[in-house]
Amino acid sequence: MPTQNVDLEALNQQFADFLRRKKYRNTQERYRVLERIAALDRHFNADELYLEMNQAGERVSRATVYSTLDLLTKCNILVKHRFQGESAHYELSSRMPNHDHLMCMECGRIVEFRDTSIDAIRDRVAADLGFKPMSHSLQIFAVCPNPLTCEFNAGE
Amino acid sequence: MPTQNVDLEALNQQFADFLRRKKYRNTQERYRVLERIAALDRHFNADELYLEMNQAGERVSRATVYSTLDLLTKCNILVKHRFQGESAHYELSSRMPNHDHLMCMECGRIVEFRDTSIDAIRDRVAADLGFKPMSHSLQIFAVCPNPLTCEFNAGE
DNA sequence: GTTCTTGCAAACCCTTTGCACGTCT
DNA sequence: AGACGTGCAAAGGGTTTGCAAGAAC
Numbered sequence: 001m002p003t004q005n006v007d008l009e010a011l012n013q014q015f016a017d018f019l020r021r022k023k024y025r026n027t028q029e030r031y032r033v034l035e036r037i038a039a040l041d042r043h044f045n046a047d048e049l050y051l052e053m054n055q056a057g058e059r060v061s062r063a064t065v066y067s068t069l070d071l072l073t074k075c076n077i078l079v080k081h082r083f084q085g086e087s088a089h090y091e092l093s094s095r096m097p098n099h100d101h102l103m104c105m106e107c108g109r110i111v112e113f114r115d116t117s118i119d120a121i122r123d124r125v126a127a128d129l130g131f132k133p134m135s136h137s138l139q140i141f142a143v144c145p146n147p148l149t150c151e152f153n154a155g156e
Numbered sequence: 157m158p159t160q161n162v163d164l165e166a167l168n169q170q171f172a173d174f175l176r177r178k179k180y181r182n183t184q185e186r187y188r189v190l191e192r193i194a195a196l197d198r199h200f201n202a203d204e205l206y207l208e209m210n211q212a213g214e215r216v217s218r219a220t221v222y223s224t225l226d227l228l229t230k231c232n233i234l235v236k237h238r239f240q241g242e243s244a245h246y247e248l249s250s251r252m253p254n255h256d257h258l259m260c261m262e263c264g265r266i267v268e269f270r271d272t273s274i275d276a277i278r279d280r281v282a283a284d285l286g287f288k289p290m291s292h293s294l295q296i297f298a299v300c301p302n303p304l305t306c307e308f309n310a311g312e
Numbered sequence: 313g314t315t316c317t318t319g320c321a322a323a324c325c326c327t328t329t330g331c332a333c334g335t336c337t
Numbered sequence: 338a339g340a341c342g343t344g345c346a347a348a349g350g351g352t353t354t355g356c357a358a359g360a361a362c
């Protein structure tokens with residue numbers, strides 16, 4: 001049983017509020033997807049989640065997984081990242097606030113970092129444009145000072 | 157004839173340096189792709205560029221367009237953005253420095269903005285992690301205060 | 313009972329790849 | 338001449354869609 005870092009009840013509540021507000025239905029599948037995500041403490045993509053749920057005996061279709069991930073992103077429970085050539089990756093907004101990604105342009109290595117000043121910028125920019133800020137996704141593209149080190153790390 | 161905001165010579169030089177450094181060949185196709193991009197003052201995706209070039213009578217294959225866009229991104233002449241459900245979008249790094257994107261989670265509207273403080277953060281973070289910063293892509297997810305206004309603008 | 317959602321598989325789109333031909337060095 | 342790049346069309350992978358069956362309201 002994985003460590004439960006997140007408040008599943010709060011997430012369920014947030015999801016329920018969203019579904020009611022948008023007049024979507026409360027299906028078991030939607031809550032099962034959210035429950036499984038809450039137990040994951042990492043990035044994941046749609047297919048990983050689909051496989052994991054079905055291996056665990058929870059029968060959910062790919063279509064439902066994709067559809068539910070979309071809803072969870074729309075209500076800001078998830079953040080969706082689109083890295084370079086990869087499939088879309090998701091993670092709980094609450095999981096690791098303020099963290100972003102730096103990618104090496106030579107080897108594709110991805111480094112996570114935190115920088116709280118980005119949140120301030122995000123909030124100010126959104127306010128200036130008349131929007132209510134929800135989340136963000138920042139990718140910094142950079143290169144290793146030493147290509148050899150970088151190349152070594154490419155074997156991720 | 158479109159306005160020429162960018163210094164094509166400088167871009168050609170930058171590309172030539174990169175190709176030499178990486179031991180890639182100086183093909184006519186690669187320079188034609190760059191030339192066409194320099195004449196565009198906007199975001200574009202690979203297929204748009206492919207169609208545009210071929211309609212203009214320049215016969216270049218999709219494979220070459222994709223391959224060249226990849227090279228131009230690697231040498232930092234282009235920045236590659238991966239927005240929500242869309243295909244990859246590119247633009248000249250030099251075109252509009254420091255500009256990023258805010259997307260409305262309700263209607264998908266995309267607003268461009270400039271904020272120079274992001275560059276400072278980018279440079280500091282990269283330096284702290286031991287990387288040399290090249291570019292970045294920041295997406296802020298937010299919602300309109302007035303959903304009706306937002307919905308109206310959804311018809312983009 | 314009606315409408316929305318699910319599941320499945322096929323369709324879809326964007327991107328990459330294999331191979332033969334052409335071009336650069 | 339040799340190696341690399343191009344063009345074409347087909348393959349590939351992730352995601353969406355159409356339709357019939359099932360669940361929510």
